[in-house]
Amino acid sequence: MAQKRILTGDRPTGKLHLGHYVGSLQNRVKLQDQYDTFILIADIQALTTHFEHPELIKQSIYEVAIDNLAVGLDPNKVKWVWQSHVPAIAELTIFYSMLVSVNSLRHNPTIKTEAANYGYDDMTYGFLGYPVSQSADITFLNADLVPVGEDQLPHMEVTRKIVRRFNEMYAPDNPVLVEPKTMLSTCSRLMGLDGNAKMGKSLGNAIYLSDSAETVASKVKSAITDPSRISLKDPGHPDICVVNKYHQIFNTAEHANVCEMCKNAQIGCVACKKNLAAALNNLLDPIRERRAYYENHRNEVKEIIESGTALANQIGNETVRKVKDAMHLSL
Numbered sequence: 001m002a003q004k005r006i007l008t009g010d011r012p013t014g015k016l017h018l019g020h021y022v023g024s025l026q027n028r029v030k031l032q033d034q035y036d037t038f039i040l041i042a043d044i045q046a047l048t049t050h051f052e053h054p055e056l057i058k059q060s061i062y063e064v065a066i067d068n069l070a071v072g073l074d075p076n077k078v079k080w081v082w083q084s085h086v087p088a089i090a091e092l093t094i095f096y097s098m099l100v101s102v103n104s105l106r107h108n109p110t111i112k113t114e115a116a117n118y119g120y121d122d123m124t125y126g127f128l129g130y131p132v133s134q135s136a137d138i139t140f141l142n143a144d145l146v147p148v149g150e151d152q153l154p155h156m157e158v159t160r161k162i163v164r165r166f167n168e169m170y171a172p173d174n175p176v177l178v179e180p181k182t183m184l185s186t187c188s189r190l191m192g193l194d195g196n197a198k199m200g201k202s203l204g205n206a207i208y209l210s211d212s213a214e215t216v217a218s219k220v221k222s223a224i225t226d227p228s229r230i231s232l233k234d235p236g237h238p239d240i241c242v243v244n245k246y247h248q249i250f251n252t253a254e255h256a257n258v259c260e261m262c263k264n265a266q267i268g269c270v271a272c273k274k275n276l277a278a279a280l281n282n283l284l285d286p287i288r289e290r291r292a293y294y295e296n297h298r299n300e301v302k303e304i305i306e307s308g309t310a311l312a313n314q315i316g317n318e319t320v321r322k323v324k325d326a327m328h329l330s331l
């Protein structure tokens with residue numbers, strides 16, 4: 001039986017960090033053996049917020065691709081697709097824009113939150129409409145499954161609605177578009193070591209997959225711990241300590257022990273942080289090694305992106321042909 005197809009995407013607006021690792025990259029590595037996996041490097045979507053800095057986007061296309069390869073995604077299995085080089089996505093976006101009301105986009109909770117975060121009081125047409133373009137991302141490839149975090153659920157609903165409307169209206173007897181299912185990631189949010197609910201580039205609290213071992217150690221050193229614990233002799237409260245939460249995620253084997261020692265004042269925060277930094281660096285070392293390889297073989301990265309994009313174009317052109325047929329747009 002043919003493998004089911006997965007499509008997911010990254011906005012190339014900077015390097016990826018541990019939050020991305022926990023929320024999606026780790027999962028992608030597991031899925032690659034079971035599914036026909038495509039990863040979209042969504043540079044057009046990145047433009048919706050970073051249109052004033054296209055040079056940053058260009059640079060980040062490599063960063064994001066290398067981060068993905070470095071975590072262990074296998075270029076013989078996974079395909080990377082460069083969004084702006086797939087005209088089918090742009091064409092489908094136009095057709096789909098007829099099927100989505102402006103009000104439904106205005107009320108989309110993720111659009112609302114992001115617009116508020118970016119301080120848009122008069123958002124662009126492109127930004128408001130990016131869920132429509134995202135629907136094209138997913139459907140041009142006939143993706144069956146889309147692994148995403150919770151914030152993307154409203155966009156998945158837009159996609160599914162478009163597919164249903166399109167098929168009902170234009171292809172009632174023989175559906176053209178595939179209705180995708182959401183694969184919700186179990187851990188979609190990693191808190192920051194500064195106590196912020198989220199790790200994020202713009203929050204200034206990110207540990208990047210590309211950080212050196214020294215940088216990781218110094219970032220962990222400045223983490224917030226239990227504020228009521230002033231000296232080593234004070235018993236700690238691991239349940240309210242961010243460093244402890246990180247042990248739970250990244251140092252699972254020692255977590256229970258770290259908790260006990262903290263509660264019994266047998267380990268101080270400095271040593272506990274050192275342990276955590278060591279665990280993180282253990283995780284990151286093989287990633288660093290693969291990264292070094294791809295950084296020295298950028299041509300290989302370019303070829304990987306080009307060949308994935310070529311395959312995507314073949315599939316996309318076929319989808320556009322079917323869509324145009326169904327819409328009476330072909331002779």
Ligand code: TRP
Nearest residue numbers: 007008009010011042045134137
């Ligand atoms: N919106 C996604 C994000 O911000 C990125 C993305 C673009 C995407 N196109 C997609 C995700 C298609 C899943 C499917 O993370």
